[in-house]
Amino acid sequence: MSNIPDNFKEKIISLCKRRGFIFQSSEIYGGLKSAYDYGPLGVELKRNLMNEWWKSMVHKREDVIGIDASIIMHSKVWESSGHLSGFSDPLVDCLISKERFRADKAPRPKIGDDLPINCNDKGQAKDYQKQIEDRFKIQLKRTGKILKGLKLIDKNTFGHFDDDNDIPTKTFEYRGYVGPTFGSPFLSDERQFNLMFRSQIGPVDVLGQITKYVEENRKLNSDDLRKGIDNLVKESAVYLRPETAQAMFVQFLNCQQTMSMKIPFGIAQMGKSFRNEITTEHFIFRSCEFEQMEMEFFVEPGSQKEWLEYWRDNRMKWWQKFANYPENFRYRKHEKDELAHYADACYDIEYKYPWGFDELEGVASRTDYDLKKHAENSGTKLSYFDQQKMDPNSGKNGWRYTPYVIEPAAGATRGLLVYLMDAYHEEIVKDASGKESTRVVMKLHPKLAPIKAAVLPLVKKEGLPEIARKIVDELFNSSINARYDEQHSIGKRYRRHDEAGTPYCITIDGQTKEDNTVTIRDRDSMKQERVDLKDIINIIQKKLSLS
Ligand code: GAP
Numbered sequence: 001m002s003n004i005p006d007n008f009k010e011k012i013i014s015l016c017k018r019r020g021f022i023f024q025s026s027e028i029y030g031g032l033k034s035a036y037d038y039g040p041l042g043v044e045l046k047r048n049l050m051n052e053w054w055k056s057m058v059h060k061r062e063d064v065i066g067i068d069a070s071i072i073m074h075s076k077v078w079e080s081s082g083h084l085s086g087f088s089d090p091l092v093d094c095l096i097s098k099e100r101f102r103a104d105k106a107p108r109p110k111i112g113d114d115l116p117i118n119c120n121d122k123g124q125a126k127d128y129q130k131q132i133e134d135r136f137k138i139q140l141k142r143t144g145k146i147l148k149g150l151k152l153i154d155k156n157t158f159g160h161f162d163d164d165n166d167i168p169t170k171t172f173e174y175r176g177y178v179g180p181t182f183g184s185p186f187l188s189d190e191r192q193f194n195l196m197f198r199s200q201i202g203p204v205d206v207l208g209q210i211t212k213y214v215e216e217n218r219k220l221n222s223d224d225l226r227k228g229i230d231n232l233v234k235e236s237a238v239y240l241r242p243e244t245a246q247a248m249f250v251q252f253l254n255c256q257q258t259m260s261m262k263i264p265f266g267i268a269q270m271g272k273s274f275r276n277e278i279t280t281e282h283f284i285f286r287s288c289e290f291e292q293m294e295m296e297f298f299v300e301p302g303s304q305k306e307w308l309e310y311w312r313d314n315r316m317k318w319w320q321k322f323a324n325y326p327e328n329f330r331y332r333k334h335e336k337d338e339l340a341h342y343a344d345a346c347y348d349i350e351y352k353y354p355w356g357f358d359e360l361e362g363v364a365s366r367t368d369y370d371l372k373k374h375a376e377n378s379g380t381k382l383s384y385f386d387q388q389k390m391d392p393n394s395g396k397n398g399w400r401y402t403p404y405v406i407e408p409a410a411g412a413t414r415g416l417l418v419y420l421m422d423a424y425h426e427e428i429v430k431d432a433s434g435k436e437s438t439r440v441v442m443k444l445h446p447k448l449a450p451i452k453a454a455v456l457p458l459v460k461k462e463g464l465p466e467i468a469r470k471i472v473d474e475l476f477n478s479s480i481n482a483r484y485d486e487q488h489s490i491g492k493r494y495r496r497h498d499e500a501g502t503p504y505c506i507t508i509d510g511q512t513k514e515d516n517t518v519t520i521r522d523r524d525s526m527k528q529e530r531v532d533l534k535d536i537i538n539i540i541q542k543k544l545s546l547s
Helices: 008-019 041-060 075-081 122-136 206-216 222-235 248-252 250-258 305-323 369-378 412-423 462-477 491-499 510-515 534-544
Strands: 020-022 036-038 064-066 086-095 101-102 141-143 147-149 150-154 158-162 170-173 191-194 199-200 237-240 265-274 290-297 330-331 344-353 357-368 384-390 399-403 404-411 424-430 436-442 453-457 483-485 503-509 515-521 528-532
Touching: 008 020, 008 330, 008 412, 008 424, 036 041, 041 290, 041 412, 064 534, 075 086, 075 222, 086 510, 101 248, 101 330, 122 141, 122 147, 150 453, 158 483, 199 412, 199 503, 222 237, 248 250, 248 290, 248 369, 248 412, 250 265, 250 290, 250 528, 290 305, 290 412, 305 330, 305 357, 305 404, 330 357, 344 412, 344 510, 357 369, 357 412, 384 483, 404 412, 436 483, 453 462, 453 491, 462 483, 462 510, 510 515, 528 534
Parallel strands: 064 265, 453 483, 453 503
Antiparallel strands: 020 036, 086 101, 086 191, 141 147, 150 158, 158 170, 199 237, 265 290, 290 404, 330 344, 344 357, 357 404, 384 399, 424 436, 503 515, 515 528
């Protein structure tokens, strides 16, 4: 089932801005592509979501402990983990439009398909037509803003065909895909593009070093010069972490020993990760700076299958618990050829986004790959000794082994997008005179809702604001995030808090002064109940803990 409107992007992005959930980064300077700021409501929602994860993974379990590691780690960490050599996307340039894109995400037409080049307007079409003629010596036919005449012949070849002619006038090598925006098959070779953000640590004059190196090596060809400069920069290079996971491997021993943990046990961390993504997409779904919630669960070799299924189910239940539509979540088991180099099995927990099912969290069986690599490259024994167990190889008591690892790796900012989509509802409602209007309501789970209760004096006089402020103070003292709100009519205030996802509105009216009662309005049903003022904190507390 779905409540997501067709033009979700415009609607959700506009609500996020209107109500202070998410803003474009550096907006007053024209904005920074794919970078976002979490506003007054967004920061609360993100923290609530991450705190719920921490509670469920760390505070409510004896077998998981937490850490908060630095974002910049020793570059050897990324060498050992394989991120320096292998954490890259294949990058391609369209030779005509200069569009740069990811080869593995590009559209793949079928053999026999026409390959039209779809330009933005006639002027661009004329320009591209001329470029293609000059460079590839073929004359494409232009109809409005579309260039025609190219067709896919087989998996390695496309050709140019004049009108109804079956024989191509010229053929070209086909790469297996076309450019995503214009559909052009005229493409550069693929290059691997590392996704890690690189910086320099310490007072290093890298530009000075490069200048000197170039002056001293003028005779080198450009490939060798590039390699030399790369080696030079690497000496002082550091990287912003592309995943939170590696800290749990390199701090395995410290955590295990200081807390006397016995296997199976896990180490959890949540926080920022950075990837210089070529394709950033769908608002905050894929961005360059994002937050993750990851846990490495260390298990005995041989027990990984059972633990993988345990964590897959545990994590699925957790996501569904806060959703209005649990049926919009599903698992997908990775095919063998899809598995990362370190994994022997993996499930994705997927959500039904408006563009189809896509990843929300990966639950991977990471084998003993990372601990072994870090042990090998650091010279530190990253193993575990179980006195109670028999060594299966020697048959003697006491078994030393490198633990296997199950990793539930979730996106916190991606999770936030999922719950914003799940919460967004448009409903037709009637006012007292029967007039219909659309109510936009964010049915966020009360535990995630940024503001738990809004306190609204019906009018700004007759002592009602004073009573309201006293209630807000009491809610604050009970650690309930509340908000005093007296601006605009009561109807407008209810609508404002519907959009903010505030589950309860407490209204102080004329009757309050007569009999010490107030009304509590439920966001989803819009029903109001009148309760004693003295019971208000207990009632809200109970509603929040039951939800
Ligand atoms: N340690 C394993 C790991 O990082 P991943 O599948 O690359 O695995 C885990 O990332 C989760 O982090 C993803 O399921 C997704 O929710 C989130 N994530 C990854 N890249 C992201 C990006 N560029 N923007 C937002 N979230 C991202």
